[in-house]
Amino acid sequence: MxxxxxxxxxxxxxxxxxxxxxxxxxxxxxxxxxxxxxxxxxxxxxxxxxxxxxxxxxxxxxxxxxxxxxxxxxxxxxxxxxxxxxxxxxxxxxxxxxxxxxxxxxxxxxxxxxxxxxxxxxxxxxxxxxxxxxxxxxxxxxxxxxxxxxxxxxxxxxxxxxxxxxxxxxxVGSGTPDVYDTSPHNLFPKVFDALVEERTPVINGGDYPTPDGTNVRxxxxxxxxxxxxxxxxxxxxxxxxxxxxxxLGSGDGVSVAEIMAAMARVTGIDFAPEIGPRRPGDPARIVASGELAARDLDWAMRHSIDDMVRSAWEARVAHRD
Incomplete structure (x- = not known):
């Protein structure tokens, strides 16, 4: 086929x-x-x-x-x-x-x-x-x-x-070092670019109605x-x-602030992100059930947040300009 x-x-x-x-x-x-x-x-x-x-x-x-x-x-x-x-x-x-x-x-x-x-x-x-x-x-x-x-x-x-x-x-993440996220708008590449260039990463909005004020996804x-x-x-x-x-959902969410903490932990780069303005059209929280996909498509979350960060960081470092 x-x-x-x-x-x-x-x-x-x-x-x-x-x-x-x-x-x-x-x-x-x-x-x-x-x-x-x-x-x-x-x-x-x-x-x-x-x-x-x-x-x-x-x-x-x-x-x-x-x-x-x-x-x-x-x-x-x-x-x-x-x-x-x-x-x-x-x-x-x-x-x-x-x-x-x-x-x-x-x-x-x-x-x-x-x-x-x-x-x-x-x-x-x-x-x-x-x-x-x-x-x-x-x-x-x-x-x-x-x-x-x-x-x-x-x-x-x-x-x-x-x-x-x-x-x-x-x-997020990478399944092979040959392919990585190059989008200028996505969270992981934006943070990694900042870390590589020794800039402080920025969170888009810290006043959402979520436990720590950052988006949950x-x-x-x-x-x-x-x-x-x-x-x-x-x-x-x-x-x-x-x-x-x-x-294709996890059933529970992770906030942007929690992702930032994982990035500091995995990369070994200690940083405190700045809080910037919200992005237009960005909802506060979306967390989905993956039950139907698990039933019909063998869907499962097979990687932890640290796995996601680690694989993405390794691919980004391998292609450092």
Whole structure:
């Protein structure tokens, strides 16, 4: 079976590609390299440079490589920035999904795993988010992911598409030193860059209604996340019934302040972070149950917070400029 990984040269997508290879599946990658890196793609994996907004290119990739399914990771992923760039966010995430689905329908590719987001929930008024928790996104990014899920639902009715969406929030760590998070907006690379440059790391907001005033999230190791995507793909290949969406959650949350403490502990660099302003569109707390995913996708938190920090730090140091 051949699976197209959109955004497969990015941090998450490249880990999905490696997990597909480990499972004995044949991945190909399409990526415009707007935030990805071609060197993240293994030499043995076919690489198509371009955007999923280019329907002719996507269709050609599906045909030439006899693709049987898609793991859709590509997209504009920055909730805070999406508030300032809503049109760009919708173009990349909604129009991109529509173009991709159109090419899939034309080629007869009938299965897709969508990399969605816990941002579809906004700031839920519950301690533990389930898949049935009301959707109330608070940023164009979260809204675009929810619209993406609606497109999958409607295409199932129209064309028999088989699909599932995986909702998650903060993805950290590294499954291999060759691939690491290079985003200028994510917590781990921002803190590591500050530590490498001997600057004081900054926390975005210290006055949230949480026990220590900082955001509380599920922090997931990227290798665990990649495995869940591949298991979902295998289940679709096997014709097994799947839920429309799954939360990849830890069941309990970790605050940004607690992450900072783990970073000081693991790196051996003693620091006290500064408290900066909140980021727009950033909810105070999202912690999700992973029970359904554990039942159907062999989902589990196989790495501790210290494991996540250690693997991410080792990959970052290996690529120190």
């Amino acid at each position: 051949t699976w197209l990984v959109t955004g497969g040269a990015g941090y998450i997508g490249a880990h999905v590609v490696r997990s597909l290879l480990e499972a004995g599946l044949d991945p190909i990658v399409i990526d415009d390299l707007s935030s990805g890196h071609e060197e993240f793609v293994p030499a043995s994996v076919p690489f198509v440079r371009g955007s999923i907004l280019d329907g002719a290119l996507v269709l050609r990739a599906l045909e030439e490589h006899r693709v049987t399914g898609v793991i859709h990771v590509a997209g504009f992923k920055y909730a805070g920035v999406s508030v300032q760039r809503p049109l760009h966010t919708y173009e990349q995430n909604v129009t991109g999904m529509a173009v991709l689905l159109g090419a899939m329908q034309e080629r007869g590719v009938d299965r897709i795993v969508f990399s969605s987001s816990a941002a579809v929930y906004g700031t839920p008024d519950v301690d533990l988010v389930t898949e049935d928790t009301p959707k109330a996104p608070e940023s164009p990014y979260g809204e675009s992911k929810l619209v993406g899920e609606w497109l999958l639902r409607d295409q199932e009715v129209a064309a028999g598409l088989r699909h599932t969406s995986l909702r998650y929030f903060n993805v 599920d922090y997931l190791h990227v290798a665990d996340l990649a495995t869940a995507h591949v298991v979902a793909a295998q289940q679709l290949d096997a014709g097994e019934p799947l839920e429309p969406a799954y939360n």
